[in-house]
Amino acid sequence: MSEPAADVPGQENHSRESHELRPGGVSLGRVGDYPEGVTPVRRTVGEEELPLLVLRQGGAVRVFRDLCPHVFLPLTYRGPRVLSADGLRLRCTNHGAEFDAETGAPVAGPACEPLMAVTVRLSPDGGIIADLA
Numbered sequence: 397m398s399e400p401a402a403d404v405p406g407q408e409n410h411s412r413e414s415h416e417l418r419p420g421g422v423s424l425g426r427v428g429d430y431p432e433g434v435t436p437v438r439r440t441v442g443e444e445e446l447p448l449l450v451l452r453q454g455g456a457v458r459v460f461r462d463l464c465p466h467v468f469l470p471l472t473y474r475g476p477r478v479l480s481a482d483g484l485r486l487r488c489t490n491h492g493a494e495f496d497a498e499t500g501a502p503v504a505g506p507a508c509e510p511l512m513a514v515t516v517r518l519s520p521d522g523g524i525i526a527d528l529a
């Protein structure tokens with residue numbers, strides 16, 4: 397009969413590790429954690445909770461603040477489906493403003509300012525590190 401698994405000192409717990417603050421940024425987990433399309437997530441930085449949109453398209457990952465510049469409501473306020481069927485635009489669920497999914501630039505509707513893009517880098521192990529500090 398085998399012994400039950402035990403914690404190994406010094407070994408990382410990936411589920412816990414994936415949400416820790418890392419030097420120079422905040423971990424958003426790993427690329428493989430996200431399905432194709434947009435996934436809303438939240439991260440707390442200091443005392444502020446930041447709603448984010450993680451957009452994965454193949455190996456490319458982009459992150460925007462989930463905050464529409466029209467009247468500063470989350471794009472996902474009325475539901476999580478904000479990516480157009482062709483994957484080219486993010487559409488705010490409130491009043492229909494549309495933004496370029498690659499750059500966040502406004503392309504249609506009432507918003508005149510771009511979405512706030514979050515700078516991210518990918519670590520060699522597939523981790524997504526967001527510059528939210």
Ligand code: FES
Binds near residue numbers: 488
């Ligand atoms: S809050 Fe997004 S279009 Fe008005």
